[in-house]
Amino acid sequence: MKTKNFISLICFLLVFCVSNVSASIVNSTTVQNIAAKYRLTVVEIQTSIKNSSGGTVETMGAGFFIDREGHILTAAHVVYDDEDGTVDELRGPNQDKGKDENRRGKTYKYQVIFNGKKYSAHFVGSNRYVDTAIIKLDKLPSDEFLPAVLGNSDEVKVGEFVVAVGNPVGLTNSVSSGIISALNRRDYELWFIEDFIQTDAPINPGNSGGPLINMRGEVIGINDATVRSMDGLGFSVPINMASEYLERMKKEGDLKITPLGVNVLLKNFPRSSGFDDIKKISELLDWNDMADLIMVAEISKINSALVMEVKSNSPAQKAGLKIGDIIVKFNGYPVNDTFDLRVALLKTGAGKDAIPVEVVRVSEGRRNTIVFRIKFENRQKKTDEFHD
CATH class of the missing domain: 2.40.10.10 (Trypsin-like serine proteases)
Structure with missing residues (x-):
């Protein structure tokens, strides 16, 4: 009986080892196949940035073909100067005029290296809000490539x-x-x-x-x-x-969002419980009504898109939003936190129609749901203003 059990144990170990070896071989083969395929897909991108004073900055990154037309998807910071950044589209544009003027004075040129050969490319569009961009080859590669x-x-x-x-x-x-x-x-x-x-x-x-x-x-x-x-x-x-x-x-081209004109809490709040939450909200909103503070604190545990600031003459102010409002829906998209609000803002863009924004407003111990209509300007037309 012991001999039989011993043989069974050996068989189990052999099967276990062989299974693991097979899995390793499969994984290795899979990686090899992926590497071989994407050798025909991935490119090197060289970006040359020339500023108004004549200085040049060279950057390098990667990208990959996404269609047979020569469009290449990459990260926006590969084809943009990091200093250009993006504005805070909740509050409004950056007021650093020096940086903005410096950005306008830059020109960009792109070279793509594929299979050891260099190709010129041009800018197509970017979504710097999530750090993605598209460039396109001026001429399709002479060698085979795969999207x-x-x-x-x-x-x-x-x-x-x-x-x-x-x-x-x-x-x-x-x-x-x-x-x-x-x-x-x-x-x-x-x-x-x-x-x-x-x-x-x-x-x-x-x-x-x-x-x-x-x-x-x-x-x-x-x-x-x-x-x-x-x-x-x-x-x-x-x-x-x-x-x-x-x-x-x-x-x-460059995706644009019309600034909403508000500042909201960046993270879920409150993070503690009890009196500390109420005290913190009181300081942030400059409120003293205890019943209102308690209600806002409770709502903020579920929804943290609490408006802390409304900029003067902004779309939000013109529509009627106030400090202390809690945004729960933007253009039909549910809003539970600042991330949701930013995504909804990007998806909406800037259109001709008035955008419905649903908020919860606490006043005199009562919770009121109000739907505002926010008017945005037209979306900015496609432009290659900063590119050659």
């Missing part, structure tokens, strides 16, 4: 294997692998809207704009940032956040 297959980043799971392809420090078509470490990473204040995929696949300077790929060979993210002082902390923009605006970028 990427865009996946569904909403289906990504923590722990699944991924591959990152890019050009770290100019080493073209470098492939690294890892897993999805976390999802929905926000509040880093790098971009206006953040919902990063976190991965431990190495992402180094030069990888920005390259694809993050699942084991089915689908792009699920655009590699965007890393913590240089630490290993295994990379962040990618979910591909769904990019693909939703592809056609708008092609049509409108």
Whole structure:
């Protein structure tokens, strides 16, 4: 009996080991297949930025073909000067005139390296609110190229294997692998809207704009940032956040949002309970009515889009919004926090029609729901103002 059990144990261990070896071979083969395919998809992007004084800055990143017409998707900071940044579209444009004038004096030129050959390209559009952009080759490559297959980043799971392809420090078509470490990473204040995929696949300077790929060979993210002082902390923009605006970028160029003209709490609030919450809200809103403060504190535990400031002569002020209002719906999109409000603002853009904004207003211990109509100006037409 002992001999039989011993033989069974050996068989189990052999099966277990063989299964693991087979899994490793499958994973290795899959990565090899992905690397071979995306060698025909990923490009190196070299951006030359010339300012009004004649100085030139050279930057480098990655991108990947998304169609047969030569459109390349990348990170916006690869094709823009980081200093250009974006304005705070909730409150209004940055008042730093010096920075704005410096930005207007810059011109951009792009070269794309694919399969060892250089091609000129031009700017098509960008969504700097989530750090994505499109450029297009002036002439299609003479060599074969393959558009990427865009996946569904909403289906990504923590722990699944991924591959990152890019050009770290100019080493073209470098492939690294890892897993999805976390999802929905926000509040880093790098971009206006953040919902990063976190991965431990190495992402180094030069990888920005390259694809993050699942084991089915689908792009699920655009590699965007890393913590240089630490290993295994990379962040990618979910591909769904990019693909939703592809056609708008092609049509409108730089996507623009008309400033709403409010300042709201950036994170869920209150974070504690009891008197401290009420005291904090009292200080922020400069309110003293205890019944109103208690009610606002309770509502803010669920919905944190609490208006802290309304700019003079802004669309929000003209519509009637006030400090202390809690925005719960914007143009039909539910709003639970500042992230939701920013996404709704970007999806809405700036149209001719008055946009419905539903708020909860607390007054004299009563909760009132009010729908305002906010009038925005027309969307800005497509422009290449800052590009050659």
